[in-house]
Amino acid sequence: MKHVTLLIIGMLLLVLGAQGAIRLLADHDNAGLLAWLPGGFAVWLACYAVAAVAGALLAGRGGKKAKRGDREQ
Structure with missing residues (x-):
């Protein structure tokens, strides 16, 4: 669940940063x-x-960890 939260926060930062720029x-x-x-x-x-950039990194990390967690269960 925390990895999905990390993914969502990262996606929000990415969207806000890119749209603002x-x-x-x-x-x-x-x-x-x-x-x-x-x-x-x-x-x-x-x-x-x-x-x-921070949003892209957080979303990437959260996505990888969430996928890895799904495979382990």
Whole structure:
């Protein structure tokens, strides 16, 4: 169950990070969820990229562990 939770959190981070980065690249003034963060375009884009990469890593790890757990049972 904890691996499925890890998978879901990772997928949410991946979606939010990728969607935010694409929105920011299309419209440089629309920071979305990170509008409160000072620093401007470069900081916002870096934060969205980190969220997307972290989400992909978490989702990948959760997916592998969940599959491995299903096979063992």
